[in-house]
Amino acid sequence: MIRLASTHAAITAPLVASDTAFPGIPIGRSLLDGRAFRLSPALVSDRILPSTNSVALGGLGSGKSTTAKVRSRREILDHGHQLVVVDSFGETQSGEWTSLARSVSGKVVTAGEFQLNPLSELLPPAVREELVRSLIVAVAPDALDPHAGYALQHALTHPKATSLSGLMDALVSPEDGRWSAAELKTWGVGVAMALSRYTDGSLSGLFDGDDASLPETDLPMVVFDFTRLDRNSPAIPALMAAVACWVENVWLPQSAAPHRHLVLEEAWQILLSPATAALVQRLLKNSRKEGLSLDVVMHTLSDLGEGAAQDLARLCEIAHVGRLPHDEAELVGRVLGLPAWAVAQIPSLGPGQAVWKVGPGYVDIVQTLITEEEAELTDTSSRRRRAQQILQDPAARQDVEPTEHSPDEEEADGGPDATRPDDECGPDLIEHDDQERGEEDHGSAWGWDMPPNIIEPAHAGTEDVRHRDVLQAAREGRLSEAAQLAAIGEREDITAYGINSTEAARWLVTRAQVADLSGDRHQAATLRANVTRMGKNLDWFEQPPEPGRSAEPAWHHVPLTSAPEPTGPEKEPRSRTRRRVWPYAATAAALSLAIVGVGHMADADRKADDRKTKAAAYKGRAGAEVRLDGVKADVLARWSRDRDRVVVELRTYFEKDARYLRIDANGETSSSVKPANWFADSPELSLPVDDPLADVTVRVAVGGRKWTQDTQAPSQMIRLSPTGVAYDAETGERLPSDL
Structure with a gap:
């Protein structure tokens, strides 16, 4: 498990990961809460994930390529996807993807052994x-x-x-x-x-044939192996341009797979060329229409320089970032919009561990898990292990005869002092990383039989900066985040110290200050009144900062342990001081309660006026027009004459592409599947109504032409009002209707 300190960063981590789950292939487990992590971007609703393109970043030995290979293999075996891989890095004059391609009955096309005629009649x-x-x-x-x-x-x-x-x-x-x-x-x-x-020059034999010897378009995987070429050769971007044109104009139109992937290994060599970068950018922008995922694998974003190449990374909705140095982690965080707590963890990630960002809001830290078979297929560190075995076994060392190596081979080996080659995390390093490190730190090892705990409680005598971080977020306008952080901190301290503890009272005051910053004086007064009713000294909590401290209240810096009770003659003066303070505290409490009472009366009047307005506009029906998975559908709600029930119906009429319809509300479900020679029936739910003027919220799902029993249909939450209008329940946007 990843263990985070009790700071703003740590407090936000479980919020971001929360209970979100994605459909698809298994990838690994979350190191934040231990849950399984699954993801097949093509199966995720486009409302959550507008595009399916991904970028994988990480230093040597971080596991980014292993994760990319394992994901690709599982998508082929589980969902019938097809891949084209451009592989420009290998360990022994053979590409990293060669073994994997052959294991799934794919084809490896090696540079120098095929020709791509750029003037072929196959191309427009x-x-x-x-x-x-x-x-x-x-x-x-x-x-x-x-x-x-x-x-x-x-x-x-x-x-x-x-x-x-x-x-x-x-x-x-x-x-x-x-x-x-x-x-x-x-x-x-x-x-x-x-x-x-x-x-006639050094690149002859690649493009000068009379016709193009192109691979078949129905193979599970086609790997274009450029590893025999000089890594700085202009042939690589030139070949990439040819492959991109073949992909766009031959492979995509002829492929019958449900989804396709174009994988760029060591993509920096490709993206640094302006011509090929433009081709890749066009593929990225058209990927959704073409049913294509562009999966980019490379070390760091700084390899791309600044400008258009880095902009391409921003077009990827999915990112997994392995171990990187601090400066690279900060750059990645800025470009990809990662939260600060995730950026702080990147330099300390182990092999096979990565920060995953899926869509605009989901962030997690995931450990990739692979099988023994996958470990053999994705293993690219055989040289290093052989060298380690020779060093450990003197007898084996004597049997090895010295051979001459080219400079390129020596660089690939990394030399005696080099770090692990790119992404060569074998099965032990990926699946059993926790066990290896457990011997080094028995006291902090995380066993999976233990309940997950990702936040260390604040220790006595340490500075508690959580309150300061909450107020800083509120001052910067991040009010929702500040409220969530305060709620988490309050819950932790109530669990640790009790509901009437000084620590719990501190959070009530912090929440009151957040309410002040948001302009909600009624909420602020209520919270302060609660502090006073707890018997706490409100003046002490809100005293000005001490000299030399920050502008935050001084109690943010007070240790969490209480000071020892004075003995002897010191008790008498302290009691007199308490008696002098309490009259002011009582006055503050009375004023706060008066303000609360006035606020409650104002709220009651406002709610009564709202109900009168709604009753005057009552129609007893509502409707919304939605489009999900390429299918137009209508959601209709009709309230009964007695106003004690509402019937909600999902209709697609004669839409031939509507293969699956479903409604969910109040724990009830109704669905229908399109029969072979007719149209899908309209599912409906009859729901009891306690308040006839209250809105009804339902979730509707529609599976279009490509929907199957194994896929999850796109869905939308809709709020239907008896006044005849409907809204998107998540965004608040009013939806169109034919009513």
Whole structure:
């Protein structure tokens, strides 16, 4: 379990994780409360998760690639998804994803053993031009000025332009057009020289074939293995541009899978190229329409520099961040909008542990769990373990003959002082990390038989900064957060010290000050009156700060343990002081109670007026038009003549794509499934009514064309008023209606 200190950060952690659960494949367990963590983004409602794209970040050995591979394998086996992986990093001249691809009957396409013809007839003309431009920019960023761009457009219309060699001939020997052949030749020479890198230079054999030897589009996984190429070679962004065009124009239109994934391993090499970054950005923006998830895996955001490349990370609704240094963690927190408590935990995360952010509001710390089979398929640290075995076994060391290694291989090994290679967290480090560390710290080990506890109680003699953090949040306008933090702190101290303790009274005063800052003087007066009724000295709690302290009340810095009772002659003066204070406290209590009484009368009058207005507008019916999972539906509510019942109905009429309908309210459920040759029936609920003027809140769910028994239908909470209007119960937005 992750153990957090008793600070603002720690107090907010359980709030954010709370009891939210997502549908999908199992990934691991929460280190905040021990719950199982599941997630298949394609199954989550688009109201919660607008897009399914993800970014995985983490340092060497953090486990980000292992988690990405395990997620991919489980999506293929459990849900029939398809993947295309661009793999540009491997340990032994072979990609990290090779073993995994072969285990699911996929295909590995190795750079140098296949050709991608950017001028293939399989690609539309506009795509061919865009791809050729990407190849040119990859090797000569300044080659395409306006004149060169026109010369390229002219050459692409030539009959010879069916391969790069033919295109180069058309550039150096153009025919007359709008401009003369001599001018076109002058403008096109630089472009032809750039393309010559792919036909005669170091990049030959990748793009200069007469046709494209492309893989099938119905495979569970296709891995484009670029690991044999120089990591700084312009061939990688050039190949990525070709793969992106194939994905967009061939694979996506022909794939019949329910959902597709494009995985970019070591994505920084791809995103730093302006041309390929633009292609990736287009895939990101169109991913929802295409049923595609773009899953980006890389070390840090600083690898991308500042600007457009980092902006791409912001388009990912899902992020899992493994161990990073403090400065990188702060950068990631700013770019991805992580809360401060999560950013503080990133540098101390273990292998396989990551901060997960799902959508705009869910944050958790999760330990990835893998099986023995998955450990073998995702293991990429065999070299390091062999070296460790040799060092531990002298006999094995003598049997090993020295061999010559290239500089690249030595760098991949990391040398004798290097840290663990990228994401090589084997099964022991991922599944049993708690056990390994348990030997080092027996006193603080977290066993799963113990009840989860993520917050250490405040210790006597330490500074309690929780009140200060609550007030700071309120002053910054984060009133809801401040109220939640205060409620959590109050509950903890009541449990630890009792409901009439000084610590509990402190929280009542802090909540009163939050109410003052929010403008709710009635609530503030009520809370202060409660402090006085507890027999506590209100003046002492709200005394000004001591000299040299912060601007917070001085009691924020008082130790939680009470001072020892004085003995002997000191008792008499103390009692006299208490008698002098109590008259003022009693007066304050009387004034507070008077204010409370006036406030209650005002509230009662306001509620009576509201009921009169609502009774005058009473219609006994309400309706709302919603669109869920591509299906238009109407929610109707009709109150009975006696006003003691309300019938709520969900209708889709003759919508052929409405495969599943459901209503939930007051613990009751009604649903219907579309039969084979007809339309779905309209489910309805008849609910008892205690107050005929009260609104009725229901949750409706609709499964569209792609809904199956194994998927969760998108849903929406709706509040229906007997005055004829309806609202989104979560946002308060008024919904349209045909009534």
